[in-house]
Amino acid sequence: MQRRTLIKTLTCLGVVSALPFLSATSFAASSHAVSVDDLPELTGELTLYLGRGEGGLYEDVLNAIKKRNPKLKLRIRRGPTAALANSIMAEAKAGVRQADLFWAVDSGTIGQIVGEGLAKELPSDLTSQLQSNFRFSNWAPISGRIRTLPYNPTRVSVDKIPDDIMALPDSDLSIAWAPAYASFQSFITAMRMLEGDKATTQWLKAMNKKAKKYAGELGVVMAVERGEVDLGLANHYYTLRLKSGKPDANLALAFSKNDAGCLVNVSGVLALSENKTASDFIRYLLSKEVQTYLSGEAYEIPLAGQLPPPTGIPSLTDISPPEIDLTKLADIRATLVLMRNAGVL
Amino acid sequence: MIHRITRWPLSYSFSLVIAFLAFVPVIILITLASDSAQMFDARNLDILSNTLLLMFFTALGSVAIGVPLALILTYVHLPWQRFWLILFASPLALPSYLGAFTFYAAFGGGGEIASLLGVTTPEVKGLFGSSLTMVLYTYPFVLLSTRSALNSLDASQVYAARTLGMSLLPSIWFVVLPRIRNAIAGGALLASMYALSDFGTPAIMGLTTFTSEIYVEYNAFGLSQAAMLSLQLLVVVALILYMESKVKVNQERPGQHLTLWFNHWQTKLLILGTLPVVIMAILLPLGVFSLWLWRDGLEYFDVQYAINSLYVSLLAALVTVIFALPLAYAATKGRVGRILERITFIGFGIPGIVMGTALVYAGLQLPFLYQTLALLILAYVLRFLPLAVGTIRSSTENLEGSLANAARVLGASPKEVYQRITLPLTMRGVVAGAALVFLEVMRELPATLLLGPIEFETLSTYLWRVYEAGYFGRAAIPGLLLFFFSALGLAIMFSTERWGNIVSNEGASR
Numbered sequence: 051m052q053r054r055t056l057i058k059t060l061t062c063l064g065v066v067s068a069l070p071f072l073s074a075t076s077f078a079a080s081s082h083a084v085s086v087d088d089l090p091e092l093t094g095e096l097t098l099y100l101g102r103g104e105g106g107l108y109e110d111v112l113n114a115i116k117k118r119n120p121k122l123k124l125r126i127r128r129g130p131t132a133a134l135a136n137s138i139m140a141e142a143k144a145g146v147r148q149a150d151l152f153w154a155v156d157s158g159t160i161g162q163i164v165g166e167g168l169a170k171e172l173p174s175d176l177t178s179q180l181q182s183n184f185r186f187s188n189w190a191p192i193s194g195r196i197r198t199l200p201y202n203p204t205r206v207s208v209d210k211i212p213d214d215i216m217a218l219p220d221s222d223l224s225i226a227w228a229p230a231y232a233s234f235q236s237f238i239t240a241m242r243m244l245e246g247d248k249a250t251t252q253w254l255k256a257m258n259k260k261a262k263k264y265a266g267e268l269g270v271v272m273a274v275e276r277g278e279v280d281l282g283l284a285n286h287y288y289t290l291r292l293k294s295g296k297p298d299a300n301l302a303l304a305f306s307k308n309d310a311g312c313l314v315n316v317s318g319v320l321a322l323s324e325n326k327t328a329s330d331f332i333r334y335l336l337s338k339e340v341q342t343y344l345s346g347e348a349y350e351i352p353l354a355g356q357l358p359p360p361t362g363i364p365s366l367t368d369i370s371p372p373e374i375d376l377t378k379l380a381d382i383r384a385t386l387v388l389m390r391n392a393g394v395l
Numbered sequence: 396m397i398h399r400i401t402r403w404p405l406s407y408s409f410s411l412v413i414a415f416l417a418f419v420p421v422i423i424l425i426t427l428a429s430d431s432a433q434m435f436d437a438r439n440l441d442i443l444s445n446t447l448l449l450m451f452f453t454a455l456g457s458v459a460i461g462v463p464l465a466l467i468l469t470y471v472h473l474p475w476q477r478f479w480l481i482l483f484a485s486p487l488a489l490p491s492y493l494g495a496f497t498f499y500a501a502f503g504g505g506g507e508i509a510s511l512l513g514v515t516t517p518e519v520k521g522l523f524g525s526s527l528t529m530v531l532y533t534y535p536f537v538l539l540s541t542r543s544a545l546n547s548l549d550a551s552q553v554y555a556a557r558t559l560g561m562s563l564l565p566s567i568w569f570v571v572l573p574r575i576r577n578a579i580a581g582g583a584l585l586a587s588m589y590a591l592s593d594f595g596t597p598a599i600m601g602l603t604t605f606t607s608e609i610y611v612e613y614n615a616f617g618l619s620q621a622a623m624l625s626l627q628l629l630v631v632v633a634l635i636l637y638m639e640s641k642v643k644v645n646q647e648r649p650g651q652h653l654t655l656w657f658n659h660w661q662t663k664l665l666i667l668g669t670l671p672v673v674i675m676a677i678l679l680p681l682g683v684f685s686l687w688l689w690r691d692g693l694e695y696f697d698v699q700y701a702i703n704s705l706y707v708s709l710l711a712a713l714v715t716v717i718f719a720l721p722l723a724y725a726a727t728k729g730r731v732g733r734i735l736e737r738i739t740f741i742g743f744g745i746p747g748i749v750m751g752t753a754l755v756y757a758g759l760q761l762p763f764l765y766q767t768l769a770l771l772i773l774a775y776v777l778r779f780l781p782l783a784v785g786t787i788r789s790s791t792e793n794l795e796g797s798l799a800n801a802a803r804v805l806g807a808s809p810k811e812v813y814q815r816i817t818l819p820l821t822m823r824g825v826v827a828g829a830a831l832v833f834l835e836v837m838r839e840l841p842a843t844l845l846l847g848p849i850e851f852e853t854l855s856t857y858l859w860r861v862y863e864a865g866y867f868g869r870a871a872i873p874g875l876l877l878f879f880f881s882a883l884g885l886a887i888m889f890s891t892e893r894w895g896n897i898v899s900n901e902g903a904s905r
Contacts, residue, residue: 097849102863102864106864106866123700125849125850126849126850127849128860129614130614130863131615131616133613133615136613136614136615136616136617139617140617140618140759141759141765143759144759144760144762144765145762146759146765148765148766148849159644181722263601265601265863265865266864266865268865272900320467365624383615383616386615386616389552390438391438395611
């Protein structure tokens with residue numbers, strides 16, 4: 051599948067360069083930030099499936115886009131990312147298409163939809179706005195996040211934290227986690243790919259004995275800060291957000307090395323209908339303004355237009371994330387079965 | 396004139412269609428589940444045991460609270476007797492997920508109580524939390540069924556026992572309780588039925604039961620996995636309903652009434668001892684929502700949620716009553732009618748989450764219905780039809796036959812009899828039925844969650860989203876509004892004064 055996508059992308063690029071008039075000059079293929087001022091106005095009706103906004107910040111983005119494009123009628127269905135992905139697949143099977151766009155908080159779910167062949171090809175001048183290792187032909191990553199180990203420096207010193215995620219259950223640290231959260235599940239999928247199903251099951255079972263379960267990862271980070279536990283498993287931005295509201299919070303970030311524990315994952319969007327408004331909508335999400343907002347307010351890592359990462363995290367080059375093809379995190383179902391059988395879900 | 400012995404009344408035809416509709420969800424679930432690979436595994440055993448434990452503790456707890464309260468409220472002479480009765484019955488009107496939500500947020504380290512008073516309370520979640528919540532909101536089933544049994548009891552035997560030297564408590568234990576055993580069992584079964592089919596409470600408390608797991612499976616794996624669990628749940632439901640139908644409440648001839656006169660401080664102590672129940676079930680949730688309102692304000696609340704709730708509830712109440720009228724009428728006409736009426740009672744036993752699962756699939760097969768308000772309304776109608784039929788029926792029971800026959804003898808056509816006699820006389824029941832359906836729809840959560848059209852957020856679904864996202868403060872207004880509407884429902888329940896009916900209807904409608 052990977053090879054085919056690559057070839058498709060190449061062909062697409064080839065066509066575009068052969069017929070230069072096809073690539074609109076205003077968003078010519080460059081990885082420089084595009085301002086919303088240079089984007090066409092959105093008109094008509096769009097239905098967006100939104101895989102649950104992160105703290106209402108995605109809602110702010112959508113509201114800003116709506117405000118800027120009064121002729122756009124945007125209908126939004128909200129729900130957990132995995133549930134919406136199931137709906138999209140069931141709708142496709144039954145031949146009732148509802149969604150034009152799907153904004154998911156996790157690339158595994160996107161890979162699932164892409165794997166079903168439901169995602170439409172995006173214009174190559176759009177995907178080329180993204181950093182080169184985040185270019186895909188039929189979906190667009192919006193923002194990046196790193197798996198981290200937030201810890202409470204008053205309870206544990208950083209040298210006590212293992213830099214191997216697999217060694218975590220053997221440590222004597224108390225741990226908080228949120229296994230129902232989609233990003234966590236993608237992390238488990240990554241672990242399955244790197245360490246195998248057997249080791250992952252053992253890890254889950256061992257962790258399940260000692261870890262305290264929370265509904266979401268903001269809860270995890272808050273529990274670490276309160277000192278209920280020594281260490282948590284969470285996306286990086288929860289820590290940064292909490293610290294922005296409470297600068298003296300007892301919270302710091304640790305990273306594991308070259309394993310699933312420091313996976314770099316993305317939220318992303320894909321188009322389910324061949325529709326210019328839909329792809330133009332994605333351009334808005336990749337615009338300088340939205341990307342700057344997501345990094346400044348949501349502390350997510352901007353992926354389009356070479357903007358700087360949020361303050362407070364090391365740059366992507368300073369950590370050692372595992373080498374994993376993000377679209378291969380699509381095997382969520384097997385992950386869920388494995389987590390269920392381990393008694394975690 | 397030709398004398399027709401057997402005639403197929405028009406109302407039968409309507410009823411037949413509606414009865415068929417009531418069967419549809421079950422058929423859909425069977426079709427859907429046949430796709431599912433896993434029939435039963437170790438995981439299901441966990442779910443089953445959690446569900447059964449929750450039911451067991453709910454039944455046990457509701458008897459432990461409901462029976463003593465019923466004894467006090469029936470036998471002890473209290474000032475403002477009726478006030479206490481309504482107060483102690485009132486948790487019945489509240490959806491238990493409101494309680495679960497606020498308990499979850501209030502207790503534990505970092506909970507509202509800890510941050511407000513600095514006292515760390517133990518966490519309320521899991522099996523303990525779910526059982527506690529269920530008991531607090533279902534004990535009125537036992538209270539009301541026990542009380543009505545106590546009222547019909549002849550107290551002469553208690554007096555005899557006391558005269559022969561038995562003290563009060565043993566005489567209640569040995570003379571009263573054995574005679575109301577069935578009523579208590581009936582109430583406890585209703586309570587455990589509620590625990591079995593409620594979705595919000597175990598989901599919020601993080602307990603894996605059938606209902607909460609159906610939602611998890613629906614989200615993670617899709618419809619067919621959810622359908623398999625739904626069918627398993629329906630089997631348990633059927634068992635409970637069967638047990639319930641076997642419980643016969645025996646009627647005694649009315650006789651002497653027992654009244655206990657306690658002195659002043661004893662009465663006070665008695666009331667003080669029972670108040671914690673009300674404080675937990677009503678004042679705590681009310682307090683937490685008010686706290687959130689005070690802290691977070693009105694900013695995030697969109698009036699549209701309330702308008703949507705009102706709109707869909709009104710519409711559902713209207714349609715349900717229109718569907719219920721021919722059924723209630725047919726049931727008075729003969730055996731076939733009664734059978735058809737009985738069939739629509741299936742809706743009673745189908746928990747909301749199961750109904751949602753079935754109808755989502757129905758929508759996918761019939762694209763013109765998918766994600767429409769019509770499908771959501773259909774779900775409500777199928778779920779709450781028995782509630783409306785029951786209320787309308789109870790108002791027609793006393794006019795069965797004679798008046799209508801008199802009119803017929805005097806030359807009125809069946810149509811005229813219906814318009815001029817039957818309908819006006821059932822109006823009271825129609826309005827009460829519509830009101831009950833209206834309020835049930837208002838509070839319904841799981842089916843609305845699954846079937847709500849795009850951009851159609853109601854009070855209860857918004858409350859759920861806020862819970863999932865962790866922005867508890869924003870639940871203040873929808874929470875308080877749901878409280879208000881529940882209080883309205885309570886008022887209606889008590890004004891119709893048909894306790895037994897209402898209790899059994901309420902119980903099975905969840």
